[in-house]
Amino acid sequence: xxxxxxxxxxxxxxxxxxxxxxxxxxxxxxxxxxxxxxxxxxxxxxxxxxxxxxxxxxxxxxxxxxxxxxxxxxxxx
Amino acid sequence: xxxxxxxxxxxxxxxxxxxxxxxxxxxxxxxxxxxxxxxxxxxxxxxxxxxxxxxxxxxxxxxxxxxxxxxxxxxxxxxxxxxxxxxxxxxxxxxxxxxxxxxxxxxxxxxxxxxxxxxxxxxxxxxxxxxxxxxxxxxxxxxxxxxxxxxxxxxxxxxxxxxxxxxxxxxxxxxxxxxxxxxxxxxxxxxxxxxxxxxxxxxxxxxxxxxxxxxxxxxxxxxxxxxxxxxxxxxxxxxxxxxxxxxxxxxxxxxxxxxxxxxxxxxxxxxxxxxxxxxxxxxxxxxxxxxxxxxxxxxxxxxxxxxxxxxxxxxxxxxxxxxxxxxxxxxxxxxxxxxxxxxxxxxxxxxxxxxxxxxxxxxxxxxxxxxxxxxxxxxxxxxxxxxxxxxxxxxxxxxxxxxxxxxxxxxxxxxxxxxxxxxxxxxxxxxxxxxxxxxxxxxxxxxxxxxxxxxxxxxxxxxxxxxxxxxxxxxxxxxxxx
Numbered sequence: 316x317x318x319x320x321x322x323x324x325x326x327x328x329x330x331x332x333x334x335x336x337x338x339x340x341x342x343x344x345x346x347x348x349x350x351x352x353x354x355x356x357x358x359x360x361x362x363x364x365x366x367x368x369x370x371x372x373x374x375x376x377x378x379x380x381x382x383x384x385x386x387x388x389x390x391x392x
Numbered sequence: 393x394x395x396x397x398x399x400x401x402x403x404x405x406x407x408x409x410x411x412x413x414x415x416x417x418x419x420x421x422x423x424x425x426x427x428x429x430x431x432x433x434x435x436x437x438x439x440x441x442x443x444x445x446x447x448x449x450x451x452x453x454x455x456x457x458x459x460x461x462x463x464x465x466x467x468x469x470x471x472x473x474x475x476x477x478x479x480x481x482x483x484x485x486x487x488x489x490x491x492x493x494x495x496x497x498x499x500x501x502x503x504x505x506x507x508x509x510x511x512x513x514x515x516x517x518x519x520x521x522x523x524x525x526x527x528x529x530x531x532x533x534x535x536x537x538x539x540x541x542x543x544x545x546x547x548x549x550x551x552x553x554x555x556x557x558x559x560x561x562x563x564x565x566x567x568x569x570x571x572x573x574x575x576x577x578x579x580x581x582x583x584x585x586x587x588x589x590x591x592x593x594x595x596x597x598x599x600x601x602x603x604x605x606x607x608x609x610x611x612x613x614x615x616x617x618x619x620x621x622x623x624x625x626x627x628x629x630x631x632x633x634x635x636x637x638x639x640x641x642x643x644x645x646x647x648x649x650x651x652x653x654x655x656x657x658x659x660x661x662x663x664x665x666x667x668x669x670x671x672x673x674x675x676x677x678x679x680x681x682x683x684x685x686x687x688x689x690x691x692x693x694x695x696x697x698x699x700x701x702x703x704x705x706x707x708x709x710x711x712x713x714x715x716x717x718x719x720x721x722x723x724x725x726x727x728x729x730x731x732x733x734x735x736x737x738x739x740x741x742x743x744x745x746x747x748x749x750x751x752x753x754x755x756x757x758x759x760x761x762x763x764x765x766x767x768x769x770x771x772x773x774x775x776x777x778x779x780x781x782x783x784x785x786x787x788x789x790x791x792x793x794x795x796x797x798x799x800x801x802x803x804x805x806x807x808x809x810x811x812x813x814x815x816x817x818x819x820x821x822x823x824x825x826x827x828x829x830x831x832x833x834x835x836x837x838x839x840x841x842x843x844x845x846x847x848x849x850x851x852x853x854x855x856x857x858x859x860x861x862x863x864x865x866x867x868x869x870x871x872x873x874x
Binding site for chain 1: 533534535536684685688689690692693694696697699700702703739
C-alpha cells in the first residue's frame with residue numbers, strides 16, 4: 316500500500332471519520348476535530364505504525380500534511 | 393507617557409509629522425528615536441539601557457544561531473540566547489520575590505537565618521520585549537524565520553512604541569517585513585487608526601475607569617464585605633480588566649496604523665467563549681499564542697507517550713508560567729494554575745461531556761451554547777479573584793465568602809453618589825449601543841454606512857469622552873505593571 320494511503324488510514328482512525336481524504340496542502344483547519352490534543356494522538360499513531368520517531372524540531376515545524384509525508388518518507392528512506 | 397495622557401496626545405501627532413516629512417530611508421530612525429524617547433519618559437534611566445541590551449544580545453545570538461554549522465551548535469546558541477534573556481527578565485522582575493521566598497524557606501530550616509530582601513526594580517515593558525526576543529531566537533532555530541541583519545529595523549521591531557509597554561507580543565516574521573516597506577500615506581489606515589484609538593480611549597476612560605472605583609472600594613478592604621457585594625465586585629472586575637486592556641490594545645493598534653503598521657489583534661469578544669480553552673483563543677491572543685507555541689507544544693510533544701496525561705501536565709505548566717509572567721506573586725501563580733487546571737480537567741471530561749450532551753438531546757442547541765458561555769465566564773471570573781486581590785489571604789476570603797449573605801451592600805455603593813452611578817450606567821449603555829456599530833473585526837464597515845450613522849457614532853464617542861469620562865482620577869492601565 317502506498318505511503319499516502321497508509322497515512323490516510325491513520326487519519327480516518329484517529330479522527331474517527333472514514334470519509335477523510337488527505338492531500339499535501341491539507342492543514343489542521345481542514346479536518347474536523349484536529350486540535351492540539353488530537354494532534355498528539357495522530358503523531359503517536361504515526362510513530363508506532365511506521366516505527367519511527369520525529370524530532371522536536373520536525374514536530375514544531377509541520378505546516379501541512381505534505382510536510383508530515385516528507386518527514387515520514389525521509390525517515391523510512 | 394500612557395496612551396490616555398495629554399503628553400501622548402501631543403507626542404503621537406508630532407512623531408507622525410516628523411515621520412511624514414523625512415525621506416523613507418530615515419523613517420526607521422525617527423520611529424526608533426521616538427520609541428526610546430517614549431520609553432525614557434517613564435523616567436527610569438536603566439529601562440532604555442535594558443532594552444538596548446536585550447536588543448544587542450538577541451541580534452547577535454540570532455545571527456549566531458543561523459550561522460552555526462551543526463545542529464548541536466545551533467541548539468547551544470539558542471539556549472545561551474534564551475538564558476541571557478531570561479536572566480535579564482529574572483534580574484529585573486523576580487529577584488525580590490525569589491529572595492523573599494528563599495528567606496522564608498531558610499527561616500524554616502534555621503530560624504536565625506537572615507536573608508536581606510532585594511529591592512524591586514521598575515520593569516515596565518521588559519517581559520513583553522523579552523518574550524518577543526525569545527520567540528525571535530526560537531523561530532530562527534526552527535528555520536521559520538531568518539535573522540534580521542539591519543540592526544535599526546531589528547531594534548525598532550522590539551522597541552516600536554505603540555506596543556512597547558503592554559504588547560501585543562509581535563512575532564518578528566509579522567512585524568519586521570512591515571518596517572521595511574516604503575511608507576505611502578494611506579487614507580483608510582489613517583482614519584481607521586484614529587477611530588480605533590478613540591474607541592480604545594472611550595473603553596478605557598469612559599467605561600473601565602468608571603467601573604474601577606467600585607471594584608477598588610470592595611477589593612481594597614474585602615473584610616468589610618460578605619456575599620453579594622464581593623460577587624458583584626468580582627464580576628465588575630471581569631469587565632473592568634477587559635475594557636482596560638482591550639481599550640489599551642485598540643489604542644496601540646490605532647497608533648501603529650498611522651504608520652501603516654498592522655499589529656496583532658489581541659481580543660475577540662473573550663467573554664463569549666464557550667470553554668476556557670476557547671477563552672484563551674480570544675483573550676490576550678498574542679500572549680496565549682506565545683505560551684502555546686513556545687511552552688505548551690514543546691512540552692506536550694516531549695511527553696507525547698503519556699497521551700492525555702502528558703497534555704494535561706503541559707497545560708498546567710504552561711499556564712503556571714503564564715501566571716508567573718504576570719508578576720512575582722502567589723496570586724498570579726494560583727490564577728495561572730487555575731486556568732491550567734480547568735483545561736487539564738476538560739481533557740478528561742471531554743468524552744463524557746459529548747455523551748452527556750447527546751443523552752440530553754442538547755447537541756448544537758443555542759441553549760447549550762449559552763450555558764457554556766455562562767459557565768466559562770464564571771470560571772474565568774472566579775480565577776480573576778486571585779489576580780485582583782491584594783494578598784492571597786484577601787483572595788481566599790473573597791473566594792470563600794461569595795455566597796455568604798450580603799453584608800456591606802450599602803457601604804459598597806454608598807460612595808457612588810447617585811449621579812456617578814447614573815453616569816456609569818449611561819456609559820455602559822452607550823458602549824453597548826456603539827458596539828453594535830463597532831464590532832472590532834468589522835470596524836471598517838462603519839465607513840461604508842451612511843454619513844448620518846457614521847457621524848452619529850463619531851459624535852457619540854466624542855461627547856461621551858467629554859461628558860462621561862472619568863477625568864482627574866485617571867488610573868493607569870492594569871496591564872502596565874506586567
